[in-house]
Amino acid sequence: MTRTSAGTRFATDRGLVGRMLATMFLLGLLYVVFVGTLVVVLGRAWPIAVVLIGGVFVAQFWFSDKLAAFAMGAREVTPEEQPELHGAVDRLCALADMPKPRVAVADSDVPNAFATGRNRKNTVVCTTTGLLRRLEPAELEGVLAHELSHVAHRDVAVMTIASFLGVLAGLLTRVGVQFGLFGGMRRDQNAAVLVLVVTAVSVAVYALSFVLIRTLSRYRELCADRSAALLTGRPSVLASALTKISGTMARIPTRDLRRAEPFNAFFFAPAIASKDSLANLFATHPTLERRLEQLARISAELGGAA
Template structure:
């Protein structure tokens, strides 16, 4: 993490280290199995994996901005937005990221970029229209915390193994559907089919484990960003108000639109879940609204006592 005035979070650091260690260990085992099973085909795996990582890591900011239809804006176009980010960056003692706006009624905000030099903070016009200045400041502080903690880079690296395993699983299944498992010819075809099945099985297991690990890390980083934003601004109630307000509005937005926006949403205002839907929260990238509000309430109490 770069040196800023965002409150340090040892819990975040320890969970990042543990999760990255487990994912790294999983990656070593996964690559080892692929080398044994695929033998002569391993250079292809290395090239494909390397290419995917380069695209995902170095061009994540451009991909996310393009996918959300975000456009970089000047201080003259959005003076209040730039002014809020200028104040927060000065308060946090960190470089100002690029500022972008997406013309969408979906209330949304996200930060992207592998480091502070490439960072972009984007908000939608729907978010700007719904929030009061103090509420918007809380959301922006949340996103700037992601930048300061280099969450985008960490989550990109952490999620890479899952992406690779998922692609290999899908390709293997499609290969099998188009006759890759045909064993009628000879023993070589039989061995090839068994190798493909082994790769699919290992890839599926690796994908499932890495999926759960990265979801766990992602939920904690969101709580940490809420905490850092509340402590930096000294106004946890403003962030809680933004969460509550936008969550109520987003409940009326079609589910299909939510699914389209979720991959690029670092703040992700999630609608309230029913008891039936709550079971799926273990697989969510974000904590529940209740968890976030409870944490902000505790911080508000701590600041009041101070």
């Protein structure tokens, strides 16, 4: 197995990578237009805006791993506490020729896993207790390989950077709305026009970035599935894990799923997956059917031995 551009032995899909790059280009173009509009509208005040924008970005990028892990209740575990989990991560990292990330467990009955961190030195791979109870060792390795593929291809950093534009646009929209609600528009007509323009642009940018980010997320999930399947050589095992996790979700109490739903973008499989075809356009993950179809094709490519 040859080393890829990610510096590991995780394989990439050129078609998916091409679509991801195109999506990133559109996001970058949208970002340039958005910042350019702010500079024009704000006039001499634009340096302040740049400083604030930079501060928000640095905070989001630098603390993304800690915030995500804290929000999900993840706790780092030692090899003595979770020998089988650490053993699986050790084997996969050796197979992929990549550094071992920190390993954590979240106390949740929702069977899932996620990886978070701005770079490989600050990465945490986490599984829930529900996942550890329900999957066979081979299935668990398939899921972990998927998450380690995200680490190898720097997906967490990519998605953090990509989502920044949406976060910024949402923040400016909220500020604009609150400014109007608290009477700023009545006190100064010029300020009112400024707020309306910035808010309108922010709403449009947020909507477009939302769609592009969800599209990018779905591509990256498919790429991680493919990389994991080729690394382990057992796409059917990963398909089994996907099917088992999705089926188990239907038996988890709705209140627990709703509590986990805000973290769908991080998870191996969404806590709540929409059945509506239109809603799937805004989903963070491809449909289960599409993921299973891809794994079936990979199995055929490998000669059905997987």
